[in-house]
Amino acid sequence: MPVILILNGPNLNLLGTRQPEIYGYETLEDINKSLKKKFPAVKFETFQSNSEGALIDRLHDARGKVDGVVFNPGAYTHTSIALFDAIKAVELPVIEVHLSLPEARESFRHHSYITPACKGKISGLGSIGYSLAVEALLDAGKK
Numbered sequence: 407m408p409v410i411l412i413l414n415g416p417n418l419n420l421l422g423t424r425q426p427e428i429y430g431y432e433t434l435e436d437i438n439k440s441l442k443k444k445f446p447a448v449k450f451e452t453f454q455s456n457s458e459g460a461l462i463d464r465l466h467d468a469r470g471k472v473d474g475v476v477f478n479p480g481a482y483t484h485t486s487i488a489l490f491d492a493i494k495a496v497e498l499p500v501i502e503v504h505l506s507l508p509e510a511r512e513s514f515r516h517h518s519y520i521t522p523a524c525k526g527k528i529s530g531l532g533s534i535g536y537s538l539a540v541e542a543l544l545d546a547g548k549k
């Protein structure tokens with residue numbers, strides 16, 4: 407059974423009430439629950455933290471133990487060389503996900519430090535982006 411880590415960064419614990427006009431009305435729990443329902447043949451691990459170090463530690467822990475990671479790094483997308491390094495270091499396929507389309511928003515969101523370390527990226531499609539990312543990981547894992 408493939409194992410996929412759903413990793414979420416800062417402020418994503420507030421989904422559902424945080425700027426719903428941008429991020430939607432689903433909570434992170436709703437998103438994680440619907441992934442489990444949609445992909446019964448996948449074992450999901452889920453983790454959210456507002457702290458950069460905890461996200462790095464969780465990626466390190468996943469090394470060699472999961473088949474892929476779906477990662478919404480929140481605002482660390484635009485600031486974190488340490489997360490770029492962590493993704494490179496763990497040598498796991500990571501799909502970067504954003505609910506919104508950062509390139510269509512404030513200019514400080516236009517650059518991602520994370521993208522060059524990732525296998526792919528899905529943004530601007532809302533919560534379905536997480537599910538599309540899982541499909542992409544499963545497809546890539548087929549030999």
Ligand code: DQA
Binds near residue numbers: 504507
């Ligand atoms: C986000 C986009 C980021 O720019 C922002 O800081 C977030 C959420 C998204 O899912 O659209 O926290 O990653």
